[in-house]
Each structure stands twice: as C-alpha cells, then as structure tokens.
C-alpha cells in the first residue's frame with residue numbers, strides 16, 4: 606500500500622472558467638473558497654445569515670462551518686467588530702445549524 610490516493614486527476618473546465626473567490630474566515634483567518642464558508646452580513650442595523658447562493662449587496666464577513674471557528678468568532682466578537690453590529694443569540698443558532706448541515 607502506497608497510500609497516495611488523494612492525487613486524483615482534476616477534470617479541467619472545458620473552456621468555462623469558474624472563478625472561486627477566496628474569502629477569509631474571521632476566526633482562523635484562513636483564506637478559503639467563498640462557497641465553503643458561511644456568510645453573515647449587515648441588513649440595516651442588524652446582522653443576518655446570508656442565504657446560500659444568494660447575492661446580496663452589503664457588508665459581509667465569513668466563517669468556516671466548523672464549531673471551533675464559530676466558538677472562536679463568538680468569544681472574540683469577530684463578527685460584531687467586522688460588521689459593526691451585534692450578533693444575536695438566534696443568529697448564532699442559525700450559524701450552528703447551517704454549519705451542521707454543511708458538515
């Protein structure tokens with residue numbers, strides 16, 4: 606057993622270039638593809654969980670769908686600071702729920 610199975614050939618996009626914008630997680634500060642992160646954004650004076658695939662203009666911040674990042678972001682109030690509004694209990698629950706669905 607050599608154990609080098611993760612070098613699967615990646616099919617090339619036939620002419621169609623799909624750009625995956627990278628975004629930074631507010632907790633671990635790693636750059637990741639936007640699609641793999643959960644987005645929180647400003648909606649007026651409030652913060653909301655941005656709908657998946659939805660395009661909404663406005664200030665947003667991202668977090669990995671992982672408990673450690675959610676916990677860290679919550680403790681350090683990363684979203685509150687990044688977006689200038691307070692995270693609510695409901696929103697944290699929505700984030701945790703979203704993270705579970707993704708995992």
Ligand SMILES: [Zn+2]
Pocket residue numbers: 630631632633634635668669674
């Ligand atoms: Zn993270």
